[in-house]
Amino acid sequence: MNSLLRHQDPILHADRLTHVVFNRRDPDAMDRFLRDFGFVSLETSGRSRHYRGYGKAPFCVEVIPADEDSFVGFALVAKDVADLQRLTQVEGVAIEPNDGPGGGLRVRLTDPDGRRVDLLAEIAELDPLPIRAPFVSINTPNRNVRVNAPIRSSAEPSPVLRMGHVVLQTPDFQRTAEWYMHRFGFIASDLCTVADGTPALGFFRLDRGDTPADHHSLAFLAGPAPAVLHVSTETIDIDAVGQGQQHLRARGWTHAWGTGRHVLGSQFFDYWKDPAGDEWEHYADGDLMTADYPTGQHPLARGGLWAWGDDLPESLRPPGPLPEGAPPFSRAVVDALLTPPRPWMR
Ligand SMILES: [Fe+2]
Known part of the structure; x- marks a missing residue:
């Protein structure tokens, strides 16, 4: 368990998550979804389509036209090129030019489950796009700060x-989590264990020292096969999450879960399905932690996933029953997630 809290001597400390990559059989449908979800299409050459956000990242999503719908992987940004060099020395791979928008340099790895993980450096960031001011003034009974507004x-x-x-x-939680912690310096923000003490759900943040990092940039759930469970994006504030939901409803997309407030990470959330069935989260007001914040340890329970809002939808619950020969912890995970967490839930 201790080896899952933080690696004592990671190869590097990655700075941030920058983009995700999907294969899509119907890139036109995906294009409609991503625009309705709040991304901006970029004019780029080549087969792939790229989508930026309103922040500085050169792009947030790459969609590769393909004969299958699948998650390819994601990219992290290093603090500097020296980090890429350290990684190449350990992994025996080369630094190569990054051919996507933003350019720069990259080291491309494959994680234990076969996903592509790029580490980038010297990428050219974009000027942020204008957004409305966040609604940060909140009236409370004893403090009236929003008046005539x-x-x-x-x-x-x-x-x-x-x-x-x-x-x-991931089918091997420990191996996968340790792989990421060792290479990129991920720290466990919260670990959830099944009855025998085996960690089965973990939320991992980047080690940015005294600079606050998101509660998690990566999370893993133990399960029978590699899969992407969702990808998540930050928007302006709670009202942006809610109004985005109204827009996605008006456009006829499939809602998955929310709005609600998570427990581990505290995000105000809303989940939507893309045309291939993968899930995308809008969130606002998530937790931020510095590197010294201790790891939380909890029993895995469905009710621990959100503080308020609707029950976990069927689509996010384990399908069960598990195949013969499934490892015991898989059964424990399914039991934990299928047990109704509150009296009025089933
Ligand atoms: Fe999430």
Whole structure:
């Protein structure tokens, strides 16, 4: 368990998550979804389509036209080229030019489950796009700070500022988590264990020292096969999440879960399905931690996933029953997630 809290001597400390990559059989449908979700299409050459957010990242999503729908992987940004060099020395791979928007340099790895993980440096960032000011003045019973200033937001796509996190299912939780902690300096923010003490769900943040980092940039759930469970994006504030939901409803997309407030990470959330069935989260007001914040340890339980809001939808629950021969912890994970967390839930 201790080896899952933080690696004592990681190869490097990555700075941030920057983009995700998907294969899509119907890139036109994906294009409609991503625009409605709050991304901005970029004019780029080549087969892939790229989408930026309203922040500085050169792009947030790459869609590769393909004969299958699948998650390819994601990219992290290093603090400097020396980090790429350290990684090449350990992994025996080369630094190569990054051929996507933003250019710069990259080291391309494959994680234990076969996903592409790029580490980038010297990428050219974009000027942020204009967004409305966040609604940060909140009236409370004993503190009236918003006077003669009504909240007026419109039903429009929630502007995606940047990628927040990627949540992956992995058949070997310990190996996968340690792989990321050793290479990129991830720290466990919260670990959830099944009854025998085996960690089965973990939220991992980047080590940015005294600079606050998202509660998690990566999370893993133990499960029978590698899968992407969702990708998450940060938008302006709670009203942007809510008004984005109105827009996505108006456009006929499939809602998955929300709005609600998570427990581990505290994000105000809303989940939507893309045309291939993968899930995308809008969030606002997530937790930020510095590197010294201790790891939380909890029993895995469905009710621990959100503080308030609707019950976990069927689509996010384990399908069960598990195949014969499934490892015991898989059964424990399924039991934990299928047990109704509150009296009025089933
Ligand atoms: Fe999430």
